[in-house]
Amino acid sequence: MSDKPAPAAPQQSRASAKKELPEHFRGYKHVWVFVELERGEVHPVSWELLGAGRKLADQLNVDLAAVVLGSPGDATRKAVNESFFYGADLAYLVEDSILGDYRNEPYSKAVTQLVNTHKPEILLLGATTLGRDLAGSVATTLLTGLTADCTELAVDADGSLAATRPTFGGSLLCTIYTLNYRPQMATVRPRQLPTPVRDETRTGRVIEFKADLDEDTIITKLLKFIPDRESAKSNLAFADVVVAGGLGLQSAENYQLVRNLATVLGAEFGGSRPLVQKGWISSDRQIGQTGKSIRPKLYIAAGISGAIQHRVGVEGADCIVAINTDKNAPIFDFAHIGIVTDAIRLLPALTEAFRKRLSPENADRLAG
Amino acid sequence: MKILVCIKQVPDSAQIRVHPVTNTIMRQGVPTIINPYDLFSLEEALKLRDKFGGEVTTLTMGPPMAADALRKTMAIGADRAILLTDRFFAGADTLATTYALAQAINKIQKTWGALDLVFTGKQTIDGDTAQVGPGVAKRLGLLQLTYVSKIVEADEEKREVVIERRAEGGTQVLKTKMPCLIAMLEGTNEVRRGSISDSLRAARADIITWSAKDAEIEDLTKCGLKGSPTIVKKVFAPPVRTDRAAFVEPGKNAGDSADVLIEAIFKRHPALEDDMTKLASGF
Numbered sequence: 233m234s235d236k237p238a239p240a241a242p243q244q245s246r247a248s249a250k251k252e253l254p255e256h257f258r259g260y261k262h263v264w265v266f267v268e269l270e271r272g273e274v275h276p277v278s279w280e281l282l283g284a285g286r287k288l289a290d291q292l293n294v295d296l297a298a299v300v301l302g303s304p305g306d307a308t309r310k311a312v313n314e315s316f317f318y319g320a321d322l323a324y325l326v327e328d329s330i331l332g333d334y335r336n337e338p339y340s341k342a343v344t345q346l347v348n349t350h351k352p353e354i355l356l357l358g359a360t361t362l363g364r365d366l367a368g369s370v371a372t373t374l375l376t377g378l379t380a381d382c383t384e385l386a387v388d389a390d391g392s393l394a395a396t397r398p399t400f401g402g403s404l405l406c407t408i409y410t411l412n413y414r415p416q417m418a419t420v421r422p423r424q425l426p427t428p429v430r431d432e433t434r435t436g437r438v439i440e441f442k443a444d445l446d447e448d449t450i451i452t453k454l455l456k457f458i459p460d461r462e463s464a465k466s467n468l469a470f471a472d473v474v475v476a477g478g479l480g481l482q483s484a485e486n487y488q489l490v491r492n493l494a495t496v497l498g499a500e501f502g503g504s505r506p507l508v509q510k511g512w513i514s515s516d517r518q519i520g521q522t523g524k525s526i527r528p529k530l531y532i533a534a535g536i537s538g539a540i541q542h543r544v545g546v547e548g549a550d551c552i553v554a555i556n557t558d559k560n561a562p563i564f565d566f567a568h569i570g571i572v573t574d575a576i577r578l579l580p581a582l583t584e585a586f587r588k589r590l591s592p593e594n595a596d597r598l599a600g
Numbered sequence: 601m602k603i604l605v606c607i608k609q610v611p612d613s614a615q616i617r618v619h620p621v622t623n624t625i626m627r628q629g630v631p632t633i634i635n636p637y638d639l640f641s642l643e644e645a646l647k648l649r650d651k652f653g654g655e656v657t658t659l660t661m662g663p664p665m666a667a668d669a670l671r672k673t674m675a676i677g678a679d680r681a682i683l684l685t686d687r688f689f690a691g692a693d694t695l696a697t698t699y700a701l702a703q704a705i706n707k708i709q710k711t712w713g714a715l716d717l718v719f720t721g722k723q724t725i726d727g728d729t730a731q732v733g734p735g736v737a738k739r740l741g742l743l744q745l746t747y748v749s750k751i752v753e754a755d756e757e758k759r760e761v762v763i764e765r766r767a768e769g770g771t772q773v774l775k776t777k778m779p780c781l782i783a784m785l786e787g788t789n790e791v792r793r794g795s796i797s798d799s800l801r802a803a804r805a806d807i808i809t810w811s812a813k814d815a816e817i818e819d820l821t822k823c824g825l826k827g828s829p830t831i832v833k834k835v836f837a838p839p840v841r842t843d844r845a846a847f848v849e850p851g852k853n854a855g856d857s858a859d860v861l862i863e864a865i866f867k868r869h870p871a872l873e874d875d876m877t878k879l880a881s882g883f
């Protein structure tokens with residue numbers, strides 16, 4: 233019953249029955265991006281969203297606004313300026329000491345108040361732990377639609393937001409609309425969209441907003457924040473070179489071949505979802521829709537078939553190299569370079585060949 | 601402690617196949633399972649009940665066959681299970697789902713007393729939005745704790761809960777009040793198998809089945825497809841790139857293949873060699 237995006241004809245006929253946008257929503261204008269500022273740092277997905285938001289705003293001929301929440305101080309002001317560098321025309325700034333650390337209550341209150349006051353037509357958030365926690369609360373309070381984990385955003389001929397995401401199980405995508413409600417909300421995963429060019433000459437208007445918040449009425453308290461150990465962090469999402477393996481490797485032992493190649497390349501390693509389910513790799517190494525999206529310069533996929541859930545996580549790579557024994561594997565539909573061969577035999581040879589090719593002596597030779 | 605756990609029955613993704621010609625999902629014969637993420641929340645709820653006493657109720661909105669998933673929760677140890685099923689719920693997006701669930705939860709509280717905790721899974725493996733937990737919390741006015749890796753303390757007397765929560769770059773330790781909604785992270789506990797007496801009890805148990813009317817859901821326009829602000833307009837196969845992969849002919853042996861492959865990569869992306877040489881030597 234909840235499988236509505238399954239490719240069934242009736243839904244498409246219903247979808248075309250667009251009503252007029254109700255009167256009270258007509259005043260909703262402009263594209264907003266929630267800038268995720270946590271512990272003094274902006275999550276890079278915010279810049280990616282500003283890049284996408286810029287295109288939507290230009291097409292709609294409206295402003296792009298950054299929404300910045302934080303405690304009063306330099307980090308918050310810096311986030312505002314950076315938002316301009318990455319494309320925002322204006323920034324709604326909510327400065328309040330209550331907003332220092334993320335908590336659902338004050339954040340969802342502040343964002344909801346801001347939306348109800350300034351009425352955006354589109355509101356985008358990152359599909360991060362913070363963004364997902366916040367977006368669901370805000371959309372429910374506003375009683376509007378929220379499309380999760382989009383891989384692509386566009387504006388259609390009517391000016392409606394067309395948010396595309398993979399559908400369950402198959403090699404299919406679906407485009408979801410929120411036609412008769414405002415704002416149209418969507419979350420987008422980190423590294424799904426390119427980071428726009430940073431332009432330090434750009435500036436914009438700052439609109440300060442005083443949210444109605446009171447620490448005494450906020451029940452949830454932060455007792456402590458324990459930062460991750462540096463070594464525990466995998467840099468998969470931001471790595472320049474990524475090597476990954478799939479079920480084609482056939483065993484956890486063979487997966488070691490992926491790690492060996494990654495070590496020689498100074499690369500990060502990862503894999504398809506079944507490897508996480510089998511316990512060959514930890515879940516923060518999963519690449520794809522329900523794992524990490526990556527945008528490396530080089531992505532080497534060994535023994536991965538290339539299901540849509542995997543594909544959407546890697547399509548941002550500049551160069552995708554696929555190693556697969558099946559010449560009809562879907563991965564060859566989006567890889568740039570393919571080789572039809574046994575990965576278990578190729579990987580050790582590739583590791584050796586790269587080791588030689590990329591050795592410092594060779595580097596000197598190249599430089600000289 | 602009175603605890604509710606929301607669960608969803610989902611197709612076993614490991615067994616989903618896509619029709620090679622029509623590109624549609626072949627659902628027929630695909631077994632269903634309890635959404636795997638929900639089991640971690642169920643386990644946490646059972647642990648709290650075992651410690652403090654009380655009862656664990658499970659709830660799902662779904663087709664009649666979702667009763668199987670609920671029966672399974674009872675075999676694992678849940679005390680009571682409720683199936684919310686009605687044709688009015690069909691085609692619900694997350695907003696319409698949370699409306700129906702919240703109404704049913706109100707009815708549950710009316711029938712069996714106020715809840716201390718409501719659990720959901722982190723997300724499902726089919727819809728995969730992670731929006732239902734926050735939505736239910738908002739509709740019921742519950743404090744919301746998502747991505748919880750550990751329940752440090754639950755104090756029934758003081759009505760306080762202390763938890764650890766996964767955040768960007770670290771772990772938040774939060775204190776809040778009951779009643780609240782908790783979504784557990786996966787892998788945070790060992791899900792029990794359930795005792796033999798539990799499975800015997802489950803096999804005989806009645807799954808309480810509620811229609812919209814039974815759950816005292818008044819506004820049917822807020823349910824199902826009607827109550828869903830999102831509309832799926834188009835389902836399509838990803839555009840096939842006209843340029844399929846440039847295939848590299850494997851060599852006589854793996855070593856040759858490796859050489860030609862590397863040649864092909866650097867020929868296509870000349871700047872890569874320099875970048876990768878730096879990376880390989882640890883710059």
Ligand SMILES: Cc1cc2nc3c(=O)[nH]c(=O)nc-3n(C[C@H](O)[C@H](O)[C@H](O)COP(=O)(O)OP(=O)(O)OC[C@H]3O[C@@H](n4cnc5c(N)ncnc54)[C@H](O)[C@@H]3O)c2cc1C
Binds near residue numbers: 400556
């Ligand atoms: C809701 C949902 C979310 C999902 N999210 C993700 C996700 O985030 N990431 C993800 O990866 N998957 C995800 N999946 C799973 C996805 O649909 C696929 O099942 C999965 O990506 C397949 O993994 P695989 O390519 O390793 O295995 P398979 O599909 O089994 O492919 C193995 C491949 O290896 C090849 N092969 C076999 N032997 C060799 C050999 N010796 N050398 C070289 N090649 C060989 C085979 O030809 C085959 O193409 C998701 C699924 C669902 C339903």
Ligand SMILES: Cc1cc2nc3c(=O)[nH]c(=O)nc-3n(C[C@H](O)[C@H](O)[C@H](O)COP(=O)(O)OP(=O)(O)OC[C@H]3O[C@@H](n4cnc5c(N)ncnc54)[C@H](O)[C@@H]3O)c2cc1C
Binds near residue numbers: 378607692732
């Ligand atoms: C491919 C696909 C894409 C979709 N995209 C969207 C979208 O972008 N936006 C949108 O609003 N809807 C979307 N839907 C509809 C959505 O999946 C349904 O509304 C579904 O009933 C609940 O969402 P979920 O499966 O994402 O649950 P999640 O929000 O991921 O589930 C979180 C937790 O909530 C509980 N829960 C979820 N569903 C139920 C239930 N029926 N009964 C009891 N507890 C439950 C479980 O504990 C679960 O672990 C999509 C559906 C599909 C199949």
